[in-house]
Amino acid sequence: MKTNCEFELPELVVMLTYNDFTIENADDVFEQCKTSLATYWGIKEKPLPVEKMQRLFKRMRECGKTTVLEVVGYNEAEGLKGAEMAAKCGCDILMGTKFHESIADFCVKHNIRYMPFVGHIEGRPSVLTGTVEEITAEAMRALERGAYGIDLLGYRYVGDAVALNKAVVSAVSGPVCIAGSINSYQRLDEVRAAGAAMFTIGSAFFNNEFGEGLCQQIDNVINYLANS
Helix, strand or coil: CCCHHHCCCCEEEEECEECCEECCCHHHHHHHHCCCCCCEEEEECCCCCHHHHHHHHHHHHHCCCEEEEEECCCCHHHHHHHHHHHHHHCCCEEEEEECCHHHHHHHHHCCCEEEEECCEEECCCCEEECCHHHHHHHHHHHHHCCCCCEEECHHHECCCHHHHHHHHHHHCCCCEEECCCCCCHHHHHHHHHHCCCEEEECHHHHCCCCCCCHHHHHHHHHHHHHHC
């Protein structure tokens, strides 16, 4: 298991998603941007059929990408279904779900890195509540019980996102991905200052928050972190 400090820079996970759902033309968009600087790519578990997801993940792996499936499901049954989907698709990382040992065990068996949500989460797009102390303690327990890392919805938090991000990253031993609503260069600065291993951007790219065109925005974000 890599720790947050072992990532030289926070790793961008490009999510081919909008408002927590995979875009319908994700395969075409990936083909257009496969030569960008991003090496981590992901989608959500809805709404594409599994067969289309399998083809997309296969293509990503052929292009040398690390693949991510993020599951917006909060009970054990939804989480296990998402883990099974990740295994069928040959994903490297399962993000999302709430931690359950059954999901962790399944991921170990299928060589999938498991990074569950922490805190009280509801809705889609997700909203995170709970105290910083509660969320941090839950993250530590998840890692102790078999999770590879943590999927932290820092900017979906109803409280102080910056304080939450810093607290969780500094407290846990495994990698933290700050996911959701990273839509400005200021938030990129905050993600880097927090020391997170990874972060996701999806909707913000399709809203052109980091420039014009998805491929150029991906490189803009990566170059900004490398040079700032």
